Amino acid sequence: MDHILVAKNVSKTYGNYTALSNISLEIPKNCIYGLLGPNGAGKTSFIRIINQITHQDAGEIFFNGERLSPKHISQIGYLPEERGLYKSMKVGEQALYLAQLKGLSKHDAKEKLKFWFERLNIGDWWNKKIQELSKGMAQKIQFIVTVLHEPKLLIFDEPFSGFDPINANIIKDEILKLKEQGTSIIFSTHRMESVEELCEYIALIHKSEKILDGKLADIKNAYKDNIFDVGLQVEENGEALMKSLADKFNILSSNLDRQDRQLDFKVQLPSSHTGDILRELSTMGNLYRFDETIPSANDIFIQTVNNKENGK
Amino acid sequence: MANKLGLIIRREYLAKVRNRSFIVMTILSPLLIVGMILLIAYLAKINDNETRVISILNESQFFNQEFKPSKSLTFVQLDNLTLEQAKDSTNALEYYGLLHIPEGDTVEEVARATYLFTKDNPNSSVTQKLESIFQRQLRQDRLKKLGVSSDQFSSVEAPFEINLATFDGERSIKGINEIKAFIGGGFGYAIMMFIIIYGGFVMRSVIEEKTSRIIEVIISSVKPFQLMLGKIIGNSLAGLTQFTIWIISASVLLSLVVMILGIDLSALSGDTNMPAGPMGGMSQLAPMDSDMMMYTKEILDIPWGILVISFFIYFVLGYLIYSSIYAAIGAAVDNETDTQQFIFPIIMPLMLAIYVGFFSVFSNPHGPIAVGFSLFPLTSPIVMLMRLPGGIGEGGVPLWQFLLSIFLLIVTFLGIVTLAAKIYRVGILMYGKKPTYKELVKWLRY
DSSP states (O other): OOEEEEEEEEEEEETTEEEEEEEEEEEETTSEEEEEOOTTSSHHHHHHHHTTSSOOSEEEEEETTEEOOGGGGGGEEEEOSSOOOOTTSBHHHHHHHHHHHTTOOHHHHHHHHHHHHHHTTOGGGTTOBGGGSOHHHHHHHHHHHHHTTOOSEEEEESTTTTOOHHHHHHHHHHHHHHHHTTOEEEEEESOGGGTTTTOSEEEEEETTEEEEEEEHHHHHHHHOOOEEEEEEEESSOHHHHHHHHHHHSEEEEEEEETTTTEEEEEEEOSSSOOHHHHHHHHHHEEEEEEEEOOOOHHHHHHHHHHHHHHHO | OHHHHHHHHHHHHHHHHHOHHHHHHHHHHHHHHHHHHHHHHHHHHHHHHOOEEEEEEEOSSSOSSOOOOOSSEEEEEEOSOOHHHHHHHHHHTTOSEEEEEOOOSSHHHHHHHOEEEESSSOOHHHHHHHHHHHHHHHHHHHHHHTTOOHHHHHHHHOOOOOOEEOTTSOEEOTTHHHHHHHHHHHHHHHHHHHHHHHHHHHHHHHHHHHHTTOHHHHHTTSOHHHHHHHHHHHHHHHHHHHHHHHHHHHHHHHHHHHHHHOOOHHHHHHHTSOOSGGGGGGGGSOOOHHHHHHHHHHHHHSOHHHHHHHHHHHHHHHHHHHHHHHHHHHHHOSSGGGGHHHHHHHHHHHHHHHHHIIIIITTOTTSHHHHHHHHSTTTHHHHHHHHGGGOBSTTSBOHHHHHHHHHHHHHHHHHHHHHHHHHHHHHTTOOSOOOOHHHHHHHTTO
């Protein structure tokens, strides 16, 4: 598969502190990639290396098949976690300056800014100063400045922290549109649930090491335990039914509501084959729920960390 | 890349120049300076105009011709009054004081019994003047006893000044070294002020980028070093702009004021520009026209071209060195209050340069201390400028010292800017913690 970014054995230390050790990642083109891990795991260090703010001590990084070099800066858009704007500078002037620093000509920058300002309905802000705007307004401008030069790779560090729900949704939609247009996107966050639904690929970073990466769906498949959440409407004698089920299947927990005649239970199957139990259940009553319990990225992260630490 | 540096310089320059307090400072300062000069001129004039009157009750046969009126002191003879009456009339006429010279057989005896009565403690210039009159009379009297006539005494008393000349035979005059050093000192002092003020601008600009959290956005587009350099250059251009505006507007204002009010500027330069100390003796020199000519000639002979060009060279190099350090400090801290502990060590060499300059260059512009400090790169911009009014080459600063100091400044700049850039690069991404010197050293190795 074609990759926008490939990292091979990247390491970085600050004095005695190891920020990244031997990280290898492959980020496919035109997808949303989640770089997940707790605070201080090394995500931001890795992103700063991609942005060439700092340099790795060891290892190699390839951007679009070429070794990463300063000429790629204009093809990357980066919205850092610590983001801000010059308070006393006018919005338009400031956006123009930042766009020109990314290598756009003044004319192009103006045209594109106009387009984006119209699109996000902030056309009349051009001559305002940042200190006159609310935080949410400023974030829209930061977003525009990040994507303005139409980078091939967009990196968002803690993308939705500090956004109000309305703006967060607007920005989310814009990011999805950019992805449709062919942009590759990296989300880096410690709040895994906030980006889980958006990411196709993830990498879990823990204490400077990559502990897991791959396609999110594959990972979830690998980490699911064939546990199903079942709800059954029974006619009578729920206890007897439960007992006969427990003889045949591995019931993890159960609850019988006598009044409403509802039997809820969790069951773990030996394989992902569900035919047997479904046949059995259909003879017992009306099945109103049958869900596979899919672990969240958070669950997977905790499980992986635990496995790793127990394995030591 | 050069294009990006240009963009940064332009933004830094405009951000500084458009800043409201910068504009206010730029406009107000010349007004303040002109106002100060006018105030000093006015005060000097008042000082000049006050003439004190002393009444004299002379009951002796001596001191009849001695009290000659001068610009600041005139005398009124009171006759045939008692001491009490004389006191009363002196008070009634609001004279400054009453000098009572009692009866006596000898000058010595009379002088010992003489009293000066005043309302408050008398001004020291008045007592000095009176004392010198008595001293002269006493000396004449004692010499008379040794057989010296008053005519002989007068010829002995003729004032004497030593003739001065340089080795190549040109006549030189007293105090010119001090004047030269003072002019150089003015330039050196200006450099110190500029370094502290504009270095502070750079530092605050770095802190602003940190606190507004825009720094990481910017250094994902440009190298930290470019940003730092752009900041330093942009702010220095803003400084030079301000400087130029000041010089132009101050000179326009001053000449306007002089034209309108008709203030005599030469009176000013005589009294107010002379500091106490080595220059104190100057004002007592007889203002002979030929000497004034000599001074004017000497001052015109000061190599102004070299001085102005050197001012810019040393300002730029000194500013580059110090503002790199200021930028590093700005990057290391989160807010301005944390900068104090780091700023003191920067200001110290500057202060040292000023003090060394005033104490050692004034007395010996080419002595070992003056030479040493004018070569040491952290003090040379100031100290060398104090030596330069003597010119470069023969009689002035040897050419090799001039070139060596510039060379050392350039080398030091390259060294310091490299170190500063390392601290800057790490510091701008560090938040929430006030670093110690130890940590700064650690950052150098990242």
